[in-house]
């Protein structure tokens with residue numbers, strides 16, 4: 035079989051460029067396997083992140099032929115033998131080295147989200163929740179924190195000045211999941227508007243398109259949040275929604 | 286000298302590892318009001334725990350009210366072939382339900398029963414449906430819940446930072462030394478108490494469900510600091526890893542597939558597990574297909590399907606089928622759920638298995654069977670700890686989670702790890718904090734020791750003509766796979782010892798290119814020390830135990846021997862050499878022993 039040419043970004047904050055590596059294809063290989071092969075045989079110091087190799091940990095985000103993807107879930111048979119495949123680090127976050135970027139922005143934003151505030155338990159000391167009331171939130175809980183949605187969001191990518199007041203799509207669904215939680219009683223409306231900056235999102239849906247977990251970030255997360263913000267100006271409506279649970283807010 | 290510069294941080298409690306055990310420990314220690322540092326090699330939220338699929342075992346009794354801690358305790362001990370530390374197994378069974386409910390209070394959303402409580406699923410070796418779960422991504426739910434709860438508790442997190450050595454002052458631990466992966470700069474942690482929560486050792490094998498992080502760091506750090514390891518011969522080969530295509534070989538297929546109705550078949554279409562029911566489990570295992578199939582819905586009047594025997598039994602059976610020529614061309618057996626459950630049900634219950642096979646193998650599991658075979662998965666052995674406090678045998682050192690030994694005896698039941706992380710993670714955090722509060726003296730770290738460590742760590746950069754560290758790792762993995770695998774025998778184990786010795790010589794001569802910034806070649810060169818240490822410990826202990834039990838099968842000693850059932854193999858390092866001893870298992874009190882007489 036013809037070899038693949040892997041054009042991999044090599045460099046650090048001070049600069050760098052693409053370097054070509056020739057690799058023998060093998061059945062079922064994914065891009066991450068090829069990167070590992072290069073690392074083991076041609077460039078021991080090639081930096082990349084990975085853990086699970088099965089799309090579960092969200093470590094191996096990169097841009098493959100310009101598209102933000104998980105390297106471990108991108109099969110080489112997507113490409114024609116003989117093709118040149120470029121692998122670059124995700125663009126939005128500062129480069130550390132090769133395919134590894136500094137994603138600390140996301141960990142900062144994570145800390146700002148006001149946590150759950152529970153309502154009192156049932157008389158027997160436990161809580162009850164119905165499956166249909168948590169289906170939507172379980173969808174958000176599938177997030178593997180690959181930060182690909184954060185990578186493609188133009189507010190983060192192109193507007194350094196707005197980053198301070200913008201959490202990004204990953205955290206919009208985090209906030210939505212807390213807000214729709216059947217046991218939660220916290221009012222996050224001022225946080226959502228002022229600190230998370232949901233108003234800056236203009237629903238381009240780029241985030242939803244790249245999500246490897248197929249989470250409907252915009253339709254199920256951001257748009258309902260925006261609607262809630264409109265309602266939250268009216269405290270009675272906010273309270274009603276909160277206590278009727280997520281079902282009533284989907285309509 | 287500048288190269289050996291390091292930054293210094295000081296904490297009452299330093300937790301090494303941010304999986305389920307480490308996060309739970311850090312949260313508990315912080316709740317005791319002490320200052321806590323949490324170190325991990327990957328980014329926060331990426332530890333192994335994130336990959337766990339099937340569920341958390343806890344006798345909540347939501348699906349089967351007959352379930353309670355005694356039944357869970359009994360299942361755990363029997364699954365471990367009675368070699369478990371009984372007190373750990375007892376605490377685990379008693380406290381797991383509270384720990385699961387606590388996760389729910391911190392925001393976890395488990396799948397629900399019809400009346401709105403936590404749903405539980407069947408798993409191997411558990412008498413009742415017992416595993417709290419979220420589809421087949423339970424570990425993700427668990428680690429996110431702990432992570433997001435943890436970030437509000439004032440814990441200092443050091444991500445992508447690797448601890449290379451524990452530091453001691455006289456007889457007690459006083460901190461740890463390591464480096465930042467990002468920059469390659471050194472870092473010194475001074476701490477009154479250290480909790481190890483570093484996970485397992487699976488990267489010493491070639492076919493494994495484990496990630497790059499599993500290089501046995503915690504076991505090695507403890508050993509080098511003078512602490513005891515126990516039960517290192519017991520390595521769990523999970524019966525169902527993917528076998529095809531080659532690049533995904535070893536990736537886990539959750540036991541939940543069988544828990545939800547899947548069955549193992551050979552190429553003749555036989556449900557072969559009926560041929561492999563051991564005497565020990567005959568009384569509780571169905572011996573015909575009709576009864577096995579009825580059992581899923583009616584546990585009172587039927588016995589459990591042999592597809593859900595403990596993992597050691599199932600892995601050996603699969604191995605025997607393959608050796609007997611009834612395996613698939615890719616060297617596995619079939620795992621069939623598509624002819625047994627509707628497609629919708631499969632997609633709802635096992636979404637990530639569906640996705641994983643579809644994307645990685647091009648197989649639609651609602652239409653075709655999966656091909657599976659054993660994969661190195663978990664180590665039962667580890668740091669010897671006190672059951673109640675998780676204290677290791679060196680002062681100031683604690684251990685919890687996969688890195689600790691004892692809880693699971695010779696074989697772990699599925700779902701009992703995630704619960705173990707919560708129960709003993711909490712205890713580790715609590716007792717480490719109490720120890721730190723009582724700690725009187727000053728924290729003294731000898732700087733010359735630290736500087737010489739730093740110099741040693743930089744050596745791979747300056748050697749000329751040395752070896753590629755990846756090549757040494759690959760050779761070690763090949764050796765462990767072939768000679769210290771599922772089935773062992775004395776001459777192969779001796780051969781493995783020789784080879785490990787030669788890898789040690791090679792590892793002392795590695796060379797790496799590039800600089801210190803995020804350099805995986807250098808990281809691998811350093812990881813070889815712990816990888817070789819645990820490989821040697823596993824092999825030595827496997828040589829010592831001349832019987833077959835749980836995760837340790839000796840071809841030359843094929844039977845379980847009662848006298849070995851009262852003994853732990855203990856390894857410690859003395860004057861630079863490994864010393865082995867046989868020590869008596871703690872004796873179970875009479876009221877617990879009675880639990881094993883009640884039923885068949």
Ligand SMILES: Cc1cc2nc3c(=O)[nH]c(=O)nc-3n(C[C@H](O)[C@H](O)[C@H](O)COP(=O)(O)OP(=O)(O)OC[C@H]3O[C@@H](n4cnc5c(N)ncnc54)[C@H](O)[C@@H]3O)c2cc1C
Pocket residue numbers: 301302303304305306307324325326327332333334335336337338339340341342423424446447448449482483484485494495498502503537662663685686687688699700701702703704706
């Ligand atoms: C695919 C898969 C599925 C599984 N499914 C289940 C299941 O359904 N149910 C179940 O009960 N169990 C399951 N298990 C087992 C279970 O997930 C693990 O045993 C458990 O998660 C281990 O948790 P831990 O907290 O001990 O370690 P981990 O979660 O592995 O965390 C270890 C931490 O230690 C850090 N670390 C390691 N070495 C160092 C060092 N030198 N310096 C600094 N930090 C270090 C790592 O970075 C990491 O943060 C599964 C395992 C796998 C692989």
Ligand code: SF4
Pocket residue numbers: 186187188189202203234235236237238239240241242252256
């Ligand atoms: S929809 Fe909003 S959050 Fe998503 S990428 Fe577009 S602007 Fe960003």
Ligand code: SF4
Pocket residue numbers: 092176177178179180181182183184203204207241244245246247248249251
């Ligand atoms: S929402 Fe999707 S794209 Fe964004 S971080 Fe989570 S998994 Fe990744």
Ligand code: FES
Pocket residue numbers: 083084085086087088089090091092093094095104105106107
């Ligand atoms: S390695 Fe875990 S998502 Fe790719």
